[in-house]
Amino acid sequence: MIDVLVVGGGPAGLATAVHATLAGLEAVVIEPRATPVDKACGEGVMPSGVRALTALGLDLPPGRALRGIRYVRGSHRAEAPFDDGPGLGTRRTELHTALARRAGETGVGFVTGRVGDITQSADSVSAGGLRARWLVAADGLHSPVRHSLGLSLPDRRPRRYGLRRHYRVKPWTDFVEVHWSSAGEAYVTPVADDLVSVAVLSTVRRGYDDHLAGFPRLLSLLDGEPASAVRGAGPLRQRVRGRTAGRVLLVGDAAGYVDALTGEGIALALASAEAAVRCLRAGRPQEYEEAWRRLSRRHRLLTEGLLRVSGHAAGARLIVPAAARMPSLFAAAVRALQ
Secondary structure (H helix, E strand, C coil), X not given: CEEEEEECCCXXXXXXXXXXXXXXXXXXXXXXXXXXXXXXXCCEECHHHHHHHHHCCCCCCCCEEECEEEEEECCEEEEEECCCCCEEECCHHHHHHHHHHHHHHHCCEEEECCCCCEEECCCCEEECCEEEEEEEECCCCCCHHHHHCCCEECCCCCCCEEEEEEECCCCCCCEEEEEEECCEEEEEEEEECCEEEEEEEXXXXXXXXXXXXXXXXHHHHCCCCECCCCEEECCCCEEXXXXXXXXXXXXXXXXXXXXXXXXXXXXXXXXXXXXXXXHHHCCCHHHHHHHHHHHHHHHHHHHHHHHHHHCCHHHHHHHHHHHHHCHHHHHHHHHHHC
């Protein structure tokens, strides 16, 4: 019987498996797809996420150092530098490859396949033909494991979706730029010396080019050729009844998700992976729920607040001007996300 069976071989699952092996536990990852897997992702890693990657002992993937966050709307702009080290803009595929390499170095086992039904007993959990002391579900935003265990909750609020494409253009900034419009936001992340990632988030369902037309200033800067296909994700908000069910723990996006608005997805996934393994290693899995709530609290409060304001046309128009008029408040919000 292995110690930890990890369902999902994305960044959250790989980080969980590496933490487990570094803690002296035997970990096996089960994933149906080959590495790397590309997904719709803003591709910015906050400073806390960079520190979490370093703590795993891996070489940081290639990309661009990020100096802070900038909000832009018309002639208004507000920016705040990170004060606790740089963030990292990197292709999702590069990050996935680096984590998979580190997992191999630490002795993580890999199985190609799907888990199917999950059964539990007093001292073990079985899935995908494997038996383990614990199962960690890191199978993404629409986690099949979460649904099968009855941990998903409905959400009747407006649904937000994301679309992402890359452009072959020299980055004009070392900040993550968030361009605001009445219909949503566009997130620009430098990910290489000649490549930027542009992700659009909105409740409006329409094509990527139609979304970009709502950001004329940004569109004028994207004078290079598109360098990737459009990828989509959503609905983004995922409500969860709880992060544990018997011997199963949820990490990463599977553990619940508010929105990509504040760009903390990777950092939170890495933090929840570390917290889950710490609780398992100590023999106190029941403490994981509170640990998850504690590490995600500031993100959830700030993101919910911004969503409520931006969900109204008048409020959305005021966000960037208000941030520009109150730079110390904007800087404090950015510090809270680091």
